[in-house]
Amino acid sequence: MAVESRRMTAAELLRLPKDGQRHELIRGELRTMPPAGFEHGELVAHFGLSLTSYVTIHKLGRVVIGDVGFKLTADPDTVRAPDVAFVRQERLLAAGTVRGYWAGAPDLVVEVISPNDLYTEVDEKVAEWLEHGARLVFVVNPRRRSAAVHRPGQPVHILGAADLLDGEDVVPGWVLPMRELFGER
Numbered sequence: 001m002a003v004e005s006r007r008m009t010a011a012e013l014l015r016l017p018k019d020g021q022r023h024e025l026i027r028g029e030l031r032t033m034p035p036a037g038f039e040h041g042e043l044v045a046h047f048g049l050s051l052t053s054y055v056t057i058h059k060l061g062r063v064v065i066g067d068v069g070f071k072l073t074a075d076p077d078t079v080r081a082p083d084v085a086f087v088r089q090e091r092l093l094a095a096g097t098v099r100g101y102w103a104g105a106p107d108l109v110v111e112v113i114s115p116n117d118l119y120t121e122v123d124e125k126v127a128e129w130l131e132h133g134a135r136l137v138f139v140v141n142p143r144r145r146s147a148a149v150h151r152p153g154q155p156v157h158i159l160g161a162a163d164l165l166d167g168e169d170v171v172p173g174w175v176l177p178m179r180e181l182f183g184e185r
Contacts, residue, residue: 007027007028007076007077008025008028008077009025009028009077010025010069010071010074010079010100010101011100013025013069013077013079014069014101020035021034021035022036022067022081023081024069024079024080024081025077025078026080027073027077027078028077028078033114033116036112036114039142040083040112040114040115043112043140043142044065044066044083044084045065046180046181047083047110047112047140047181048084050176051063051108051110051171051174054173054174055171060086060088060089061086061088061089061091062086062089062092063085064084064085064106065083065084066083067081068081068085069081069100070082070102070105070106071100071101071102071103071104072128073132078128080128080129082106082111082129083110083111083112085106085108085109085110086106086108086171087102087107088107091107105129105132105134106129106134107134107135107170108135108136108138108167109137110137110138110140111125111126111137111139112139112140112142113142113143122139126139129150130150130152134152135151135152135169135170136149136150136151136167136170137149137150137151138150138165140181142182145160145178145182146159146160146161146178147159147163147165147178147181149165159178160178163177163178164177165177165178
């Protein structure tokens with residue numbers, strides 16, 4: 001006799017008790033990850049602070065940090081949680097008050113690779129962000145002291161520690177020196 005597994009919904013994910021783990025929902029399947037390490041948290045905080053300061057001063061939209069869910073698909077539900085995300089002001093106004101998960105992808109996504117992340121899983125996540133409307137995805141790799149810049153339909157651009165991350169047309173005017181991310185502040 002076959003055992004049928006039940007898929008979880010985004011609403012059920014939202015109601016999960018806090019257990020110290022990070023969760024995402026991939027086509028109805030719950031994925032649980034251990035908490036990220038200190039270096040990861042420091043990079044996310046630095047990135048988020050820089051981006052939030054710039055976006056707030058220029059009234060460009062909102063930045064969210066730390067496991068905020070974005071619902072990419074329904075039935076089966078997919079909810080991804082980037083390390084840092086930016087949503088443009090005009091999209092925020094059109095959406096009104098959002099309770100629960102944002103419907104769709106943010107405009108800018110930042111993923112910082114954790115020691116327990118598999119590159120194949122990070123690649124899968126980037127592909128989903130781009131497929132569902134993200135305009136710019138940065139993947140920061142602390143082990144390699146680099147960042148990969150992903151845009152829909154364009155080749156990946158790799159930045160080294162001497163380069164600048166640039167918000168391009170998504171967050172116009174915002175730049176962050178890579179050396180700042182890697183302790184050369």
